[in-house]
Amino acid sequence: MTAASDRAVDQLRERILGGEYVPGERLGEVELAEKLGVSRTPVREALRRLAAEGLVDITPNKGARVIDYPRQDLEKIFEIRAHVEGLAARSAAETASMADIDRLDELATVLKERSEAGDLDEVYRLNAAYHATLNGLAGSAVLTSTVGHLIHSAVLLRTLHSFDPAARQRSVNHHLEIVAALRARDPDWAEAVMRAHLLSARASLLGARRRDEENLEENA
Amino acid sequence: MTAASDRAVDQLRERILGGEYVPGERLGEVELAEKLGVSRTPVREALRRLAAEGLVDITPNKGARVIDYPRQDLEKIFEIRAHVEGLAARSAAETASMADIDRLDELATVLKERSEAGDLDEVYRLNAAYHATLNGLAGSAVLTSTVGHLIHSAVLLRTLHSFDPAARQRSVNHHLEIVAALRARDPDWAEAVMRAHLLSARASLLGARRRDEENLEENA
DNA sequence: CGTTCGCTAGTTGCATACATCTAGTCGATG
DNA sequence: CATCGACTAGATGTATGCAACTAGCGAACG
Secondary structure (H helix, E strand, O other), rough: OOOOHHHHHHHHHHHHOOOOOOOOOOEEEHHHHHHHHOOOOHHHHHHHHHHHHEEEEEOOOOOEEEOOOHHHHHHHHHHHHHHHHHHHHHHHHHOOHHHHHHHHHHHHHHHHHHHHHHHHHHHHHHHHHHHHHOOOOOOOOHHHHHHHHHHHHHHOHHHHHOHHHHHHHHHHHHHHHHHHHOOOOOOHHHHHHHHHHHHHHHHHHHHHHHHHHHHHHHHO | OOOHHHHHHHHHHHHHHHOOOOOOOEEHEEEEEHHHHOOOOHHHHHHHHHHHOOOOEEOOOOOEOOOOHHHHHHHHHHHHHHHHHHHHHHHHHOOOOOHHHHHHHHHHHHHHHHHOOOOOOHHHHHHHHHHHHHHHOOHHHHHHHHHHHHHHHHHOOOHHHHOOHHHHHHHHHHHHHHHHHHHHHHHHHHHHHHHHHHHHHHHHHHHHHHHHHHHHHHOO
């Protein structure tokens, strides 16, 4: 479970989150083993671990596929995140060090730049890093791993792609405002903004779905 | 990942949750393989899956141990559960069928009996079943699996053992009240009781810790 | 006497061979 | 001609052998 298996997990995760494998796509063991230059054993391990992270779905005797959540679940994910990450933001406001907050500030600032430049891929990465960092500051391994799964599922479905420019700007501002709340050591404020941030994302998602359905009707 | 591996997972989970292996205890692959009558491969699979469920902790090249959360994390777990299962109760109040509610009612009723009879082992089992059922009613696989991990960690540490009789009776009453809220189709009520239920459990936990520390001082 | 190096036993990680299951195709039969 | 069944290729599941790593002990050296 060292070199080979770890590398397999990292590479697979990156490829899945990077969109190289689309949701629902089959992930054959032998194919992956050849592509990664290892035997099937570490590949199996990797697939099991990714299943644990919620990135792939394994059916006995039938193999692994990239997970494909229904849209409804995705909305639920944002509701849960609104609560759980709200808690994390609250904790962070109470315990984070100045160095931690500075790091978060840096992420939020660069994120704002990249967003204004229209570099969506980088916005993804930074957004994930921002949330992962903040959740880590809550200082509870349980909380971090809990939310980790949820974030993966969301990134997977390219949530941000559905954002219209106005929503994206709101999102960027939320990130900065949360940093301000942390600096002010104000748990209530931090929690409230984080909740707003994620519920706003959820709303954008609903809007995107409505647009998708309308487009479908047009093309029908 | 069929017969052998599944059986291994089920047996190990039962033994861990049943307290046969205590937190921190080492879980050697060969030993388990012999005990379960299979080879090391399915045992390894099983350990990885249990790690995914949050029941064991695997360190590369050093093997698996039963997980051992610090008390602090346990409190965090109940905070998160209060939020997430609160959501689940809300959803259930909106969508559960009468048959579902009857099933939950049955569980809560038997649980009350067993609690009054002092049968704590059975109370554990029924309590876990009650929460698992209710979370399942929310109709979101994501939510169910998210909370599943959290519940495992809690059961693992024998939370209920720390309950004094008064707290246990409160807990039993909460279960029944939630059923009533579901029958009334009142999401707000259901959510509020569930939150109270879990925050009450968290408070009992804090009380138990205080008692433990006092006992330690006495024995010192 | 304490520290460090090397050895050894035991465990985990990886690769490979074999067993079992699934799905698709071809052919036989009503 | 349609349908059912057996066969076959390809995949996953399991077992086992070998390699690499960890930890613990003991002896040699400073």
